[in-house]
Structures are given as C-alpha cells and as structure tokens.
Amino acid sequence: MDILPILSTLRRHKITAWLLILEIALTCAIVCNAVFLVSQRLERMNLPSGIAEHELVQVQLANIGNRSDAEARAKTDLAALRQIPGVTQVALVFQMPFTDGGSSNSGIKLDPQQREDTADVTQYMGENLLSTLGTKLVAGRDFRPDEFVNLDTAVAALHTGDLKGLPQVLVVTQALADRLWPGQSALGKQIYLGQGLAFRVVGVVAHLARPNRLSKGVEYSTVWPISMNVSQGASFLIRCAPQERERVLKSALAALKQLDPNRVVLQKRTYDEARHAFFANDRAMTGILVGVCLALLIVTALGIVGLASFWVAQRRRTIGVRRALGATRANILHYFQTENFLLATLGIVLGMVLAYGINLFLMMHYELPRLPVIYFPVGAALLWVIGQIAVFGPALRAAAVPPVVATRSV
Amino acid sequence: MFAYYLDLAARSLKRNKVLTALMVLAIAVGIGASMTTLTVMHLLSCDPLPTRSGTLFFPQVDPNPYPDGPSLPYDMMDYRSAVDLWSAHRADRQALIAHGQLKLTAPQVNLPPLMAQVLSTTSEFFPMFDVPFRYGHGWSAQDDASRARVAVISADLNNKLFNGADSVGRTLRLKDSDVRIVGVLDAWRPSPQFYDVAGGRFDDGQTGDFYGRTEDVFLPLNSSSDINPVGFNFFTCWSMPQSDATLQTSPCVWMTLWVQLDSPAKVRSYRQFVADYAALQKSAGRFARADNTQLRSLMGWLDFNHVVPSDVRLQMWVAFAFLLICLFNTVGLLLAKFLRRSGEIGVRRALGASRAAIMAQCLFEAGLIGLLGGIGGLLLTLLGLWLVRRQPVAYADLVHLDTAMFLATFALAIAASLLAGLLPAIRASRMAPGLQLKMT
Numbered sequence: 001m002d003i004l005p006i007l008s009t010l011r012r013h014k015i016t017a018w019l020l021i022l023e024i025a026l027t028c029a030i031v032c033n034a035v036f037l038v039s040q041r042l043e044r045m046n047l048p049s050g051i052a053e054h055e056l057v058q059v060q061l062a063n064i065g066n067r068s069d070a071e072a073r074a075k076t077d078l079a080a081l082r083q084i085p086g087v088t089q090v091a092l093v094f095q096m097p098f099t100d101g102g103s104s105n106s107g108i109k110l111d112p113q114q115r116e117d118t119a120d121v122t123q124y125m126g127e128n129l130l131s132t133l134g135t136k137l138v139a140g141r142d143f144r145p146d147e148f149v150n151l152d153t154a155v156a157a158l159h160t161g162d163l164k165g166l167p168q169v170l171v172v173t174q175a176l177a178d179r180l181w182p183g184q185s186a187l188g189k190q191i192y193l194g195q196g197l198a199f200r201v202v203g204v205v206a207h208l209a210r211p212n213r214l215s216k217g218v219e220y221s222t223v224w225p226i227s228m229n230v231s232q233g234a235s236f237l238i239r240c241a242p243q244e245r246e247r248v249l250k251s252a253l254a255a256l257k258q259l260d261p262n263r264v265v266l267q268k269r270t271y272d273e274a275r276h277a278f279f280a281n282d283r284a285m286t287g288i289l290v291g292v293c294l295a296l297l298i299v300t301a302l303g304i305v306g307l308a309s310f311w312v313a314q315r316r317r318t319i320g321v322r323r324a325l326g327a328t329r330a331n332i333l334h335y336f337q338t339e340n341f342l343l344a345t346l347g348i349v350l351g352m353v354l355a356y357g358i359n360l361f362l363m364m365h366y367e368l369p370r371l372p373v374i375y376f377p378v379g380a381a382l383l384w385v386i387g388q389i390a391v392f393g394p395a396l397r398a399a400a401v402p403p404v405v406a407t408r409s410v
Numbered sequence: 411m412f413a414y415y416l417d418l419a420a421r422s423l424k425r426n427k428v429l430t431a432l433m434v435l436a437i438a439v440g441i442g443a444s445m446t447t448l449t450v451m452h453l454l455s456c457d458p459l460p461t462r463s464g465t466l467f468f469p470q471v472d473p474n475p476y477p478d479g480p481s482l483p484y485d486m487m488d489y490r491s492a493v494d495l496w497s498a499h500r501a502d503r504q505a506l507i508a509h510g511q512l513k514l515t516a517p518q519v520n521l522p523p524l525m526a527q528v529l530s531t532t533s534e535f536f537p538m539f540d541v542p543f544r545y546g547h548g549w550s551a552q553d554d555a556s557r558a559r560v561a562v563i564s565a566d567l568n569n570k571l572f573n574g575a576d577s578v579g580r581t582l583r584l585k586d587s588d589v590r591i592v593g594v595l596d597a598w599r600p601s602p603q604f605y606d607v608a609g610g611r612f613d614d615g616q617t618g619d620f621y622g623r624t625e626d627v628f629l630p631l632n633s634s635s636d637i638n639p640v641g642f643n644f645f646t647c648w649s650m651p652q653s654d655a656t657l658q659t660s661p662c663v664w665m666t667l668w669v670q671l672d673s674p675a676k677v678r679s680y681r682q683f684v685a686d687y688a689a690l691q692k693s694a695g696r697f698a699r700a701d702n703t704q705l706r707s708l709m710g711w712l713d714f715n716h717v718v719p720s721d722v723r724l725q726m727w728v729a730f731a732f733l734l735i736c737l738f739n740t741v742g743l744l745l746a747k748f749l750r751r752s753g754e755i756g757v758r759r760a761l762g763a764s765r766a767a768i769m770a771q772c773l774f775e776a777g778l779i780g781l782l783g784g785i786g787g788l789l790l791t792l793l794g795l796w797l798v799r800r801q802p803v804a805y806a807d808l809v810h811l812d813t814a815m816f817l818a819t820f821a822l823a824i825a826a827s828l829l830a831g832l833l834p835a836i837r838a839s840r841m842a843p844g845l846q847l848k849m850t
Binding site for chain 2: 016026215309314
C-alpha cells in the first residue's frame with residue numbers, strides 16, 4: 001500500500017488528523033499509567049503475609065478489669081479456648097500482618113555507636129506466636145518456654161537497668177536478615193535497640209509481613225519472646241481448620257463470655273476478613289481505575305468511529321472515482337486501515353512520551369516506581385488493535401461505495 | 411434570534427442522532443466522573459469551621475529530653491507541657507484534649523454494655539469550637555476544677571440510648587463510676603474532625619479516618635482521669651514508659667491543646683509565650699531543644715497532616731484527564747459535523763449572515779450539547795456519589811451534592827462543550843461563501 005497519497009490527503013485535514021492523534025496520545029498515556037497503578041495495587045493486595053491466613057480467627061476483648069490478676073486470667077482464658085474441639089493452637093498477640101490500628105515499631109541498630117537507625121522494624125510478641133500464625137522457620141529455632149518474659153517485667157527491667165528481666169533473643173524475617181547481613185547467616189548475630197541494648201538472633205522465618213506502615217519495609221518484622229495479656233492490649237488468635245472457623249469463633253465467644261459475662265467484645269473476625277478490610281481502599285481504587293480505563297478506551301474508539309465515518313462520507317466521490325479507475329474494494333478498505341494505522345502510530349509515539357512524563361509526576365507525588373518498559377509495546381499494540389477495530393466499520397462502508405458515484409454530481 | 415438559533419441547533423442535532431448521542435454521552439461521562447471526584451474533594455478539603463478557623467491555633471513543643479529526637483515536634487504533647495500551657499490562660503480560649511475508651515452502660519436502659527469513644531477535654535472546648543447543643547449545655551470551668559462527674563453526649567449516643575429524648579439529668583455508668591448528663595449535642599459533623607487530626611504524615615496518604623464521627627462521650631479531663639487513670643490512648647513515647655506509671659508522669663505524648671487567638675497581635679504574643687516556655691523548660695533541663703516549637707493555624711495544621719486522602723486526589727486527576735479526552739473527542743466530532751454542513755453555512759453566508767452569526771450559531775449548538783451532556787452528567791454524578799457512599803470509607807455518609815456543586819456541574823458541562831465547540835466554530839465561520847456555493 002502506498003502511503004504517500006494518504007499523507008497528502010491527511011495534510012489537507014490537518015486539524016482533524018491532529019485531534020485524533022492527540023486523543024490517541026492522551027488515551028495511551030493515561031491508560032498506561034492507570035494500568036500501572038492498578039498493577040501496583042494488585043501487587044500490594046497480593047503481598048504474602050507469611051501466615052496460615054485461612055486458619056485463623058481473632059477475638060479482641062476490651063481492656064477492663066484490674067491488672068493484678070490479668071496474668072492468671074489470661075491462663076484461664078487460653079486453657080478454655082484450647083478445650084474447644086478443632087482448635088489447634090491459641091495465642092495472645094498484639095498485632096497481625098496487614099491490619100489497621102496500633103502496631104509496635106522501633107528503630108534498630110547494628111552498632112551501638114550508630115546515630116541513625118539501620119531499619120524501622122515492627123515487633124511481634126506473644127507466647128506460641130509462631131506456631132499459631134503458622135510462619136515457616138527457615139533457620140534456627142523457635143523460642144524455648146523459659147526465654148519468655150511478661151511485657152510488664154520487660155518494661156520494668158528497662159527502667160531498673162536489670163538486664164536479666166529482658167528477653168535476650170529474637171527471631172527475624174528472611175527479608176530483614178538479608179537487609180542487615182546480606183549474604184551471611186543471621187543466626188547468632190546481634191542487633192541493638194534504644195540505648196545500646198543487645199539482642200541475639202536465634203531464628204529466621206521465611207515471611208512475616210508487618211501490620212501497617214508498609215512503606216518502611218513490608219517484611220521488616222521481628223518476633224520477641226515476650227508474653228502479653230488482654231489488659232496490655234493483646235487479642236486472642238485461634239488456629240483451626242478453615243472450614244471450622246465459623247463454629248470455633250462462636251464457641252470461643254461463648255467460652256469467654258462464660259468465664260466473665262461482663263466483658264465487651266471489640267473485635268471478632270476471621271483473619272481473612274481482617275485482611276480484606278485492610279485492603280478495602282486498594283480494592284476500591286482498583287475498581288475505579290479499571291472502570292476509567294475501559295471507559296477511556298470506549299470513548300476513544302467511538303471518537304475514531306465518528307471521525308472515520310465523517311471522512312468516508314466526505315470522500316464518497318473520490319472513492320467512487322478511484323473505484324471507477326480500477327481500484328478494488330480491498331484497495332479502498334486498506335486505504336482507510338492504513339490511514340488509521342498511521343494516525344494511531346503518531347498518537348502512540350506522542351502518547352509514550354506523555355506516559356513517561358505522567359509517570360515522572362506520579363513518581364514525585366505518590367512514591368511510585370518507574371513505569372516498566374513492557375508497558376510501552378503492550379500499550380502500543382492495544383491502541384493499534386482498538387484503532388483497527390474502530391475503523392473497520394467505516395472502512396467497510398467506504399469499500400462498499402459503488403464506482404457509479406463518480407459519474408453523479410453530488 | 412435566540413429562538414432561531416435554538417431551532418437551527420435542534421434541527422442539526424436531530425439530523426444525525428447517533429453522532430449527537432455520542433457527543434452528549436462523551437460530555438456526560440466526562441462531567442459525571444469529574445464532578446463526582448470534585449464533589450468528594452470539595453467536601454474533604456473544605457474548612458471544617460468556616461466562621462472560626464482563622465482564630466484557632468495548635469501549639470506544639472518538643473518535650474524530648476534527648477537532643478537526637480525527631481526534627482519536628484511531636485504531633486501531641488506530654489501531660490505536663492500541655493497543662494502548663496493551658497493553665498497559663500494566655501489565649502482567648504483554650505482546651506486540652508485526650509482520647510480514650512470506657513465501658514458504658516445506662517441504668518434503666520436495656521442495652522448490653524458498649525465501649526464508648528471518650529473525648530476528655532476542658533470546658534472551653536464547646537464555646538471555642540462553636541459546638542451546637544440540642545439539650546442542656548457544656549460544663550463550667552468550675553466543673554473542670556472540682557472534677558465534677560458530668561458528661562456531654564453525642565446526638566448519636568442519645569438516639570441510641572434514649573431514642574432522642576431530652577436526657578439531661580440522667581445518669582451514665584462509665585467503667586465503675588456514675589456521671590450525670592448535662593448536655594446533648596445537636597448533629598455535629600465537622601469534616602474533617604479537625605480536633606482529632608494528628609499523625610497524618612505517617613499514614614502514607616490513607617487519611618480517610620480523619621473524617622469519622624465525633625466521640626460519643628465528652629468528659630472533663632480531670633474527671634476522666636479519676637474514672638480511669640490508664641484509659642487514655644497515647645500517641646508515641648520517647649522512651650519506654652514504666653509499667654506502673656500513669657500517663658501523666660510517663661515519657662509519652664498523648665494530649666493536644668487548641669487555643670483561640672482573636673487578633674494577629676495575640677498570635678504573635680502567644681507564639682512568643684510558647685517559645686519562652688520551651689526556653690524555660692530547657693534551662694530547667696526538661697527539654698533538650700527550646701527552638702523546636704510550632705504554632706500552626708487550624709488550616710495549616712490540616713495541610714501539614716495531608717488530611718485529604720491521596721487516593722481522592724489521584725481519583726480527581728484521573729477524572730479530569732478523562733474529561734480532557736472526552737473534550738478532544740467532542741472537538742473532533744463537532745468539527746466533522748460543522749464541516750459537513752459547509753454547504754448550508756455557505757448559503758447562509760451568501761444570504762448575508764456575518765461570520766459572527768455563523769460562529770454564534772455553531773457555539774449555540776455546542777452549548778446545547780453541553781446542556782444535554784450536563785443533564786446526563788448530573789445523573790452520572792448522582793450515580794457516582796451513590797457509589798462513593800457505598801465505599802468502605804469514614805466519610806461515606808458525608809458525601810452529597812450541594813447546590814454549589816449542582817450548579818458547577820452545568821457550568822462545567824457548558825463551559826467544556828463551548829470550549830470544545832470554539833475551534834470547529836471558528837473553522838466553520840471562516841469558510842468562504844462563494845466556494846461553498848460553487849461546489850453544491
């Protein structure tokens with residue numbers, strides 16, 4: 001197909017041609033970035049938590065009652081929950097991966113003399129935490145029962161300076177180990193907290209995401225041999241088979257109410273519900289962006305249909321002349337298809353530049369990474385296909401113009 | 411003239427129904443998307459207290475005794491600094507604020523106990539923030555000092571417990587203590603709930619929760635700490651708190667102070683007062699840094715906390731980009747439409763119509779498309795807002811279309827379509843009359 005006649009025709013319709021090119025360029029730029037945003041959200045929503053998500057239910061009670069018998073009460077409660085058929089493990093924990101609300105975070109150092117912290121990590125605490133969460137240990141060991149201290153004891157020890165009351169060891173995630181000691185085994189290494197308190201790593205877990213503040217490092221998590229009770233803000237985390245969760249949750253509530261009917265239940269849910277709620281915003285945003293992309297592509301396609309139809313109608317006579325001079329229907333069809341391809345290509349080239357610009361802007365304001373190169377060819381192919389689909393109808397109509405039109409004066 | 415142009419425009423629009431529908435739809439969808447996001451943005455970024463915000467300020471000091479703490483002061487204050495600044499009474503009005511939860515039951519009301527969100531504050535909170543009362547009133551400074559067991563409750567809680575009846579004088583049981591209700595708020599929904607805003611810069615743009623409802627129970631701060639000395643939420647601590655310490659003596663920040671300063675001179679002198687206080691505390695060895703103080707205005711404080719969620723901003727940008735593409739689309743289609751009518755335009759020009767007249771006629775047609783698009787856009791905006799209300803966000807129940815936004819929808823639709831029609835109209839009016847006649 002000779003493109004020179006097409007170019008000379010387009011030169012006579014500069015404004016309309018440019019409008020189409022700009023529309024395609026804008027659509028290309030926005031769709032590329034919107035799809036990229038969607039992929040970022042999807043990536044966030046699919047982050048691995050590292051725990052047995054479908055086997056956990058959470059019950060949180062309000063922090064009431066005096067603190068002196070809290071420890072004893074925790075033991076009674078845990079024992080009662082373990083009695084429920086189907087329950088495999090129970091823990092009192094302060095936080096779970098991907099949940100809103102309070103979280104315990106702290107800066108850690110590799111050298112006590114350091115001024116700046118090396119990383120901001122979250123602190124998981126609670127007896128039986130690892131076995132309840134179902135996190136996979138990849139090196140070292142879980143805590144021994146004698147390593148646990150109660151939170152109150154640990155805090156008091158910090159103030160009296162009696163280091164015996166503090167835990168001596170901790171477990172870190174693989175991601176944190178790789179950040180702190182790249183290429184080395186983390187076992188036996190020391191980290192420092194606050195005013196130079198040293199702790200030794202005894203275990204490494206494959207994955208354990210932090211509750212929130214994900215921008216500080218999704219899997220920068222530490223686990224401490226510190227036990228907690230309800231009055232310190234902990235909630236019950238119960239592990240059971242996925243199909244048993246509803247029943248276990250009901251039985252757990254009944255058991256806890258039976259021990260003390262005056263307690264107020266703040267939270268009762270499966271872990272899946274908790275995670276679902278945490279990512280609700282991302283899910284909504286994904287829906288909106290996908291909707292906008294589809295609408296944009298439809299609007300652009302309709303715009304192409306409209307302009308192509310106009311051009312076909314305007315050039316009916318010319319087409320008739322060409323047909324009378326021997327051009328086949330296929331020639332006419334190809335003419336309009338090639339014309340659209342040329343316009344789309346120009347639009348796509350401009351659109352890519354624009355897409356890159358928008359990405360730079362978003363990188364500055366929304367902490368997004370750079371647009372991956374793969375988006376450019378995929379975006380281009382998408383717009384070419386849409387352009388060709390949109391122009392097909394008008395082009396067929398053009399091809400159907402009979403040669404006899406040439407002999408009529410309009 | 412007007413009726414004639416309207417008639418011409420209507421005829422022209424009717425001639426090619428598909429093309430007209432396409433243009434109206436494009437404008438409607440673009441306007442619907444933009445206005446939905448703009449309405450949400452407008453609601454979330456407006457002044458929560460338009461009559462007072464200019465005179466409300468948020469003092470901050472840095473009570474950290476270690477010099478290597480964060481470079482900006484904490485978003486809240488420790489007990490001692492907050493109470494020192496408050497009790498100096500150097501502002502026209504001032505109120506301390508702390509948050510907590512308490513187990514709540516109402517005698518003679520057959521409802522299970524609930525955890526109530528409690529705002530512990532001081533008497534000037536109500537007049538300073540212009541809080542509307544349905545029944546009763548706030549408590550007095552005397553009640554603050556005498557640790558009176560009084561409470562003000564929200565309209566929501568009053569509806570829940572007492573079916574909206576006048577509950578002044580009735581008793582609530584909070585934890586193990588009885589308090590007497592002295593006031594019931596009228597519907598009050600500042601957006602955002604500005605006096606609770608803190609820590610926004612740590613939220614990664616997920617700040618939707620600042621637009622929640624007010625607390626259920628308002629208590630005098632002293633009474634609240636008598637009822638449950640450990641029942642307050644803290645913001646952060648600069649060192650580990652002692653387990654048996656109350657928050658009052660802990661190394662934690664958990665209170666805020668709001669002050670009302672009625673003139674720029676008073677603002678200046680209060681700023682000096684806060685700086686002097688910090689200097690004094692530094693020389694006493696309690697603060698490490700005396701220069702780390704702030705006195706932000708209400709709106710400045712909201713900006714600093716980036717209260718408008720970043721997703722809402724992003725949605726607005728996307729919607730306007732969408733509108734832009736819809737406009738390009740309309741320009742192209744209008745151009746096609748007007749140029750196809752070149753014969754008719756040529757005849758009108760030859761019969762004496764001026765360029766301005768042709769242009770006016772074309773713009774009239776574009777405006778009519780805008781009006782139709784505006785109506786469609788309004789319906790789509792209502793649909794969009796309905797969708798927003800179903801989102802799991804704290805501000806969902808706030809979202810509605812107000813008169814200003816209703817009018818803005820039409821203004822935007824007509825402006826957008828006139829803008830889109832301008833280039834095609836200019837092109838159409840430039841056509842030489844003779845040429846067109848010859849061709850036909």
